[in-house]
Amino acid sequence: MNTLLIKRIWVLAGVLLFLVGCTNDLDVEPGDPEAFLDTDFYADPASYRSGLAGVYGNLSLTGTDGAGSSNIQGLDAGTSQYGRGWWNLQELTSDEAIWSWENDPGLRELNRNTWNADNVVLRGMFGRVMTSVSFANEYLRQTSDAALDGRGVDASLRADIAEYRAEARFLRALAYYHMVDLFGKAPFVTENDPVGAFQAPEYNRERLFEFIESELLEIIPQMVDPLQNEYARADKAAAWMLLAKLYLNAEVYVNQDRYADCLQYCQQIINSGYELTPNYLNNFKADNNDQPARNEIIFPIISDGVTTQNFGPTTVMVNGQVGSQEANGGNFGVNAGGWSGALRVPAEFSETFQNGNYNIDVRNTLITEDRIINIPDVSQRDTGFIIAKWSNLTSDGQPGSAIEIVDTDFPMFRLADAYLMYAEAHLRGGGGDLGTAVGYVNDLRARAGNPNAVAANRLTLDLILNERLVELYWEAHRRQDLIRFGRYTGGTYNWSWKGGSANGIAIDATRDVFPIPAASLAANPNLTQNPGY
Known part of the structure; x- marks a missing residue:
């Protein structure tokens, strides 16, 4: 598949969407649908695919004028990029990462778990996620049976559109899942609600959980089989993964034990044809859109130094992991100084690697020389260990297409996670087989060259929590994991x-x-604040 082609399509379609998506209200639908996508746009049958690409584009793009533009008024591109917001809220609030530049708006409070309702990063993520809901809703309106009848769309194109609609509904379910996890509630809007100044009702976790589950179960039969869709478009395995995530965290979200359901969908994913990449670190390089990483990454957020420019999570991580004193950016395909020590890891993260049989393990990318393990002052960028997991070099050492904004895609869902989710669900009473669970954990250790296989009597939830850190660090899982444990x-x-x-x-x-x-509360009186804020 020509990945560059789909990235260009995303940009073109994203422009159409962003032209009408700009707003200063974080609880809105796009305005006039005729301004959004008019009849002329849909005169070309290919436009239905391009329109879907625009819905996907909201995961990566923030505006129409390059990486620095934002279509949410009052928020810059870094603050409001979808993947970066998700990453910031899962990682900087946990024991996996510390942001050195605490004068950057909102980030000091995330580092220190002292955020409030005026935090600009929270505002950006809330707005960006609800923008995904808005874009999906408008695409579904424009592809309804009535709309297609009015345009005289033939049966063969309608079959393709049915798949596109299922993917749009997946993206909307993904957005509401992120709202469930981060905020525990959301303004609830579908394609059946009015367009314009509509103040949506508030749905709590229970109602959102029910909606997400029912949506996914309904659309899965209409989605493309695993590994049969274009790269970066959701297939059945992506929907199974989202269901498995929902069920794994169901005790936190809705006080329900759904571990058996989680395990069932993890097994379906594992049996679906996705495979572990032989070299772990190739999952995090500039050509991770291609084989063999393509067969492990189930659903990515794309990044590209030329066509899909964004200050998303991979650009942040590759540049941020460059050491202030090491100036080792050349090892990762970016400027030598990178972002001068913007990211480091807390001592507790480092101790997990040092004290847990991970000394011989390619996942251990700690850089420790001439550094102390502790960070006594966040502004002292030469303290604390740094890592070397992410890269803007390809798997054969070639540089990416640009020197700062990277080509490396962000793996939101990855097969290795399903291995660990299966093992955890088994230990929590979800059924399955102990030998299978142990085997999956050891498969990941063996792939990493770790000689310390886990015995069946040593597989515990504490070990799983450590294994999740070692395998998945800086992939936006840690806050959720710590809450669940x-x-x-x-x-x-x-x-x-x-x-x-x-x-x-x-x-x-x-x-x-x-x-x-606070801005969202002011915009929609139906929303209520969470306790304690």
Whole structure:
């Protein structure tokens, strides 16, 4: 598949969507649908595919004028990029990453778990996620039976459009899943609601959970089989993965034990044809859109130094992991100085690798020479260890297409995660087989060259939590994992700078969810604030 072609399509279609999506109201639908996509646009049968590409484009793009533009008024491109917002809220709020430049708006509060309803990163993520809902809704309106009848669309094209509509509904379900996880509620809007100044009702976690589950179960038969869709478009395995994620966290979200369902869908994913990439680190390089990483990455957010430019999570990580004193950006295909030590890891993260039989393991990318493990002052960028997981070089060492904005796609869903989810669901009573669970964990260790196989009697939930850190760090899972394991709020587990203290202190359980942004509350009186904010 010509990946560059789809990236160009995303840009072109994204322009059409962004022209009408610009807003200063974070709880809105796009305006006049005729301004959004008029009849002339749909005169070309290929436009239905391009329109879908625009819905996907909201995951990567922030505006029409390059990486620095934003179509959400009052928010810059970095603050409002979808993948970066998800990454910031899962990683900087946990024990996996610290952002050095605490004068950047909103990030000091994430580092220190002291955010409030005025935090600009929260505002950006809330707005960007609801923009995905808006774009999906408008695409579904424009592809309804009535709309297609009015345009005289023939049966063969309608068959393709049915698949496109299923993907748009998947993207909307994904957006609402992120709202469930981050905010515990959302303004609920579908294609059946009015366009314009509509103040949506608030749905809590229970109602959103029910909607997401029912949507996914309904659309899965209409989606393309695993590995049969174009790269970066969702297939059945992506929908199974989203269901598995929903079920794995169901006790947190809705106080339901759904581990058996989680395990079932993990097994379907594992049996679907996706395969582990032989070289772990190739999942995080500039050509991870191609074989063999393509067979492990189930659903990515794309990035490209030329055509799909964005200050998304991979650009942040590749440049941010460059050491302030090492100036080692050339090793990762970016400027030598990168972003001068923007990202480091807390001591507790480093200790997991150093104390857990991971010394011989390619996943251990810690750079420790001439550095202390602790970060006594966040502004002291030469303290704390750094990592070398992400790269803007290809698997054969060639540079990406640009020197700062990277070609490396962000793997939102990856097969290795399904292996670990199966093992966790089994240990939590979801059925399956202990030998199979142990085998999946050891498959990941063997792929990483780790000689320390896990024995069946050593497979515990504590080990799974560590394995998830080692396998999935900086892939936007950690906050969710710590909450599910009861290690996030409270004082059971404290990490450096948790709660604003260098040694870490307990934080209140209300911080298991984020506050609804003040701007969103002001825009929609149907929304209510989460307790504790």
